[in-house]
Amino acid sequence: MNRWRRSVGELQARRRQVTECEQALAALSKVTACFQQMASSLGSNTDGGGLREELAEIRAIAHRIYTGLHRRLITLLTEMEHGQEDREQVERLWVLFLSGLETFQKDLRKANSLQELFPLTQRRDRNTLIKTGSSGGSEVAARAATVQTPWVSAGEERCPDLQTQISRLDALLQEMLQRVNVPVWTVESTQEAWVEAGKEEVDDDETLEDLMQVEVVSQDSTTTGCCHHSNCRLGCILCLLT
Amino acid sequence: MTIRSNRDHGQHYRPRMHCLKKMEALVVEMQDSKSGVKGTEQKLNVTSIPHVVTGQDILAWIANKMKMDAQEAQALGTMLVAYGYIYPLQDHKKLIVKPDGSFYRFQTPYFWPVQQWQVDDIDYAIYLAKRNIRKKGSLEVYEQARYNNFHKWLNPKWDFIVMQAKEQYRANKERQKADRVVFDCQERAYWIVQRPPPRAHSAMDCLDRLVDPINSEPQTYDHFRRTTIYLQQSIMRPKVKSTVSLGALVKYMTTYKNHDPFLAPCTPSNPWLTDDDTYWELNMASVDVPTKMRVERWSFSLYELLNDPRGRKDFKVFLKKEFSGENLAFWEAAEDMKWGSAASMADQAQAIFKLFLAPGAPRWINIDGRTMGLTVKGLEHPHRYVLDAAQTHVFLLMKKDTFFRYLKSPVYKDMQKKALTPQPHNFSDAQLEQNARNRKPGLDPIIIWQKAEEERKAAEAASRPVDISQIKNKLDRK
Numbered sequence: 017m018n019r020w021r022r023s024v025g026e027l028q029a030r031r032r033q034v035t036e037c038e039q040a041l042a043a044l045s046k047v048t049a050c051f052q053q054m055a056s057s058l059g060s061n062t063d064g065g066g067l068r069e070e071l072a073e074i075r076a077i078a079h080r081i082y083t084g085l086h087r088r089l090i091t092l093l094t095e096m097e098h099g100q101e102d103r104e105q106v107e108r109l110w111v112l113f114l115s116g117l118e119t120f121q122k123d124l125r126k127a128n129s130l131q132e133l134f135p136l137t138q139r140r141d142r143n144t145l146i147k148t149g150s151s152g153g154s155e156v157a158a159r160a161a162t163v164q165t166p167w168v169s170a171g172e173e174r175c176p177d178l179q180t181q182i183s184r185l186d187a188l189l190q191e192m193l194q195r196v197n198v199p200v201w202t203v204e205s206t207q208e209a210w211v212e213a214g215k216e217e218v219d220d221d222e223t224l225e226d227l228m229q230v231e232v233v234s235q236d237s238t239t240t241g242c243c244h245h246s247n248c249r250l251g252c253i254l255c256l257l258t
Numbered sequence: 259m260t261i262r263s264n265r266d267h268g269q270h271y272r273p274r275m276h277c278l279k280k281m282e283a284l285v286v287e288m289q290d291s292k293s294g295v296k297g298t299e300q301k302l303n304v305t306s307i308p309h310v311v312t313g314q315d316i317l318a319w320i321a322n323k324m325k326m327d328a329q330e331a332q333a334l335g336t337m338l339v340a341y342g343y344i345y346p347l348q349d350h351k352k353l354i355v356k357p358d359g360s361f362y363r364f365q366t367p368y369f370w371p372v373q374q375w376q377v378d379d380i381d382y383a384i385y386l387a388k389r390n391i392r393k394k395g396s397l398e399v400y401e402q403a404r405y406n407n408f409h410k411w412l413n414p415k416w417d418f419i420v421m422q423a424k425e426q427y428r429a430n431k432e433r434q435k436a437d438r439v440v441f442d443c444q445e446r447a448y449w450i451v452q453r454p455p456p457r458a459h460s461a462m463d464c465l466d467r468l469v470d471p472i473n474s475e476p477q478t479y480d481h482f483r484r485t486t487i488y489l490q491q492s493i494m495r496p497k498v499k500s501t502v503s504l505g506a507l508v509k510y511m512t513t514y515k516n517h518d519p520f521l522a523p524c525t526p527s528n529p530w531l532t533d534d535d536t537y538w539e540l541n542m543a544s545v546d547v548p549t550k551m552r553v554e555r556w557s558f559s560l561y562e563l564l565n566d567p568r569g570r571k572d573f574k575v576f577l578k579k580e581f582s583g584e585n586l587a588f589w590e591a592a593e594d595m596k597w598g599s600a601a602s603m604a605d606q607a608q609a610i611f612k613l614f615l616a617p618g619a620p621r622w623i624n625i626d627g628r629t630m631g632l633t634v635k636g637l638e639h640p641h642r643y644v645l646d647a648a649q650t651h652v653f654l655l656m657k658k659d660t661f662f663r664y665l666k667s668p669v670y671k672d673m674q675k676k677a678l679t680p681q682p683h684n685f686s687d688a689q690l691e692q693n694a695r696n697r698k699p700g701l702d703p704i705i706i707w708q709k710a711e712e713e714r715k716a717a718e719a720a721s722r723p724v725d726i727s728q729i730k731n732k733l734d735r736k
Contacts, residue, residue: 042421049425053433056441059367061309112418119380119422126375130367147289147297148366149309150440155432205416209409212391212420 033092034102036167037109040085041116043163047078048120050160055123058130061145062152065136070157071127076175081165082117086188089113093196111203114192121185128178278341278371285343288319289364295319300347300361305436310347310363313356332357340461341371345447351455363440369448377452380419383408385449387423400456513558517551525551527683533693540680543567544713550677557665560657564589576669582660584621585652588614592649596642607640615648625651 051074057063058071089110096103134145176184288294289309300310313335321331335355338344339362346352347361355362386405389397397405409416430438454460516522529535540549548568556563556572563569570586577583591614595606614623615634625633629647636644664670685693 045418045421046425046429049422050429052426053429053441056366056368056444108417111414112421115380115415115418116422119384119418122375122378122381126368129372129375133367146286146364146367147309148440148444149300149307149363150366150437151434153434153437155434156429159429159432200414203414205409205413207417207420209406210390210395212387212424 030092030096030102033088034105034109037085037088037092037106040081040088040165040167041109041112043165044078044081044085044113044116044120047074047081047160047163048116048123050074050156050163051078051120051127052123053156054160055127055130057148057150057152058127059134059146060148060150062148062150063134063136063145064152066154067152068131068136070154070160072175072178074157074160075124075178075181077160077163078120079175079181081163082113082120082188084165084167085113086192090196093198107198108203108206110196110198111200114189114200117185117189117192121182121189124178124182124185128182131178281338281341281343282370285338285364287323288316307436307440310361311344313358313360313362316344316355316362317357328357337461340451342448342451343370345443345450347443350443350447351450351458353451353461363443365447366444369444371451379408380412380415382449382453383412383419384423384426385445387420388427391423391427398455404453517555523682525549525682526680527685532683532685532690533697534683534685536680536683540678544709547676547678548673550674550679553670553674553677556670560653560661563661563664572669572673573664576664576667577660579669580660580663584614584623585656585660587621588623589649589652589656592645592652595645598642600642603640603642607637607644610645611637623648623652624655 051071054067054071054074057067089106092106093110096106175181289297295311295315297309297311299306299308316338317328317331317335320326320334321328324331324334326334332355335344336353339346339353339355343365344355344362345365346354346356347363349360382404386397386401386408389401390405408419412419430441433441451461519528524537526536526540527534529537539545541552545568552566552568556566556569563573574583574586577586588610591606591610595603595610598606611634613619614621615630615637616622625648629651633645633648
């Protein structure tokens, strides 16, 4: 009787951990998305010391989340033997976590080289920032700041600076690949294709598409090629004949 | 990752970093507020988005700065757009610079084409998912095809892709409207450059290389060792004087000049040009009377003679008359072994040994003792090329001796006299069109193979090995 109760308790504890990991994965996804959106304005006229500090804060949040999630997933995977019910779910989370980390790693690298390309140490460096037409604002950073880790983080280390974070993330990814043997192709997605379009509330975005179409100069629509040149047979894009 | 979808087959380095860096410097100068291209504002309903430049301003600035004329400036400007440093606001799929008032904007450096940031399929999948969310399923046809492809092949990561797409979409919605428009335009322009629609010429299409040509290899001991070995081997290679090799080239060209269908007109007419296949029918393998050009070609070298099936037949006839057919028979048997199936190797080797190489064999070939010894020893463990030395020897014998006798023989001279010279066709345009309409499909390869098999059997039946002993008997009986 006691053993049965204990195993039920174990099961419940494990399920709690698994849901925690899922929430952490969602939070990591949110944070990396915000990071990507903000990194896209690095080097543009909205770049500045403020943007870079915000990026550093977001990086720190992401660091906290993924180190914790990594620890928990590793313990879960090493505890559970092959064939238990939750194992598939944990493997799925593992694969998604891996892809998330890789994408984040790419963004970190891009951010690193962009920050080197456009150093803001001197006043005149601001002239080199590309004028892209955006006006900046820290709404995205505010969104990222609302992300919380689903567990109580006690006594975790401080976030390292960008280069160290990149190299540590490299090492982490390597270690992840070597330590646990989860083949990627065994995971199946739970989402059908084309479904995500229906779920999101899309408001006033028809006008956004129209906004993006600046008034097109009326062109002769009878040309088959991309330009009026008689020898041009290309569909579109690059034609050096004009 | 574990299984990266490496459809670029592991070749990541594109040899463009140098010129891209120069382009970047140019773009940075272009957008300078004081000395760059003059920017205006784009009006959209109530808001106005700054930093828009017109095509003609871009071209004028480039022509002025780089001291080029208008045509070169146009080409350079188009390159800038094609690589994605500037994107057009109207007609976003055509990546050219129009020398009029159409609007362009500078691309943010995050979306610049840079060599070391490999453009990943996962990013493209996230973008397509985002676009799907925004446009509620009405993507373009090629985008839909790619989306389905990703759903199939990136299925394990699909949940992550959708999650990330949703989060990026929500994060983008937090921005102000003008910024949202700008970012969407930027992203769209980026993906048009990196993943162009089908049948579109892309500036990013380029050979990918395995090694980054910019980073020089580290000068380690191993690197120097390999370089030394390579250079030593290249010294030891046999060298030919350029006069000799050029002389050979000139000789080849003078002999083959009239036989090249590009340099001299085909008689009667080139079938690819006039849709009339008389030329092919006259030159088939089993034709009775060959054309004059073909016969002339046989005289160039033994290799040409043997390669042409009709020529080989003729040579066989000559050799039969001279009772020295065993050389050619051996050569053909060795060819069969080279091209034959692996299973028949042992049997063929035995048959050839019995027929040609054993002392006292019916068709004993006369090769020198050393080659004979090597071949016989090799035949104990037969493989495809075991007769190679003997075959080369026999070929050289034929080339140096029999071939010239053949060219002087009455067989060949008869053939030369009999050969046809077809009249060149002179089709009018109407006849050409008729030819094109009357094109018939070629012979089914199965039928051709069957015919070849029948001929081979007939040839085998006809050419019994000429046994000296039998002929002697016949002579004796007389």
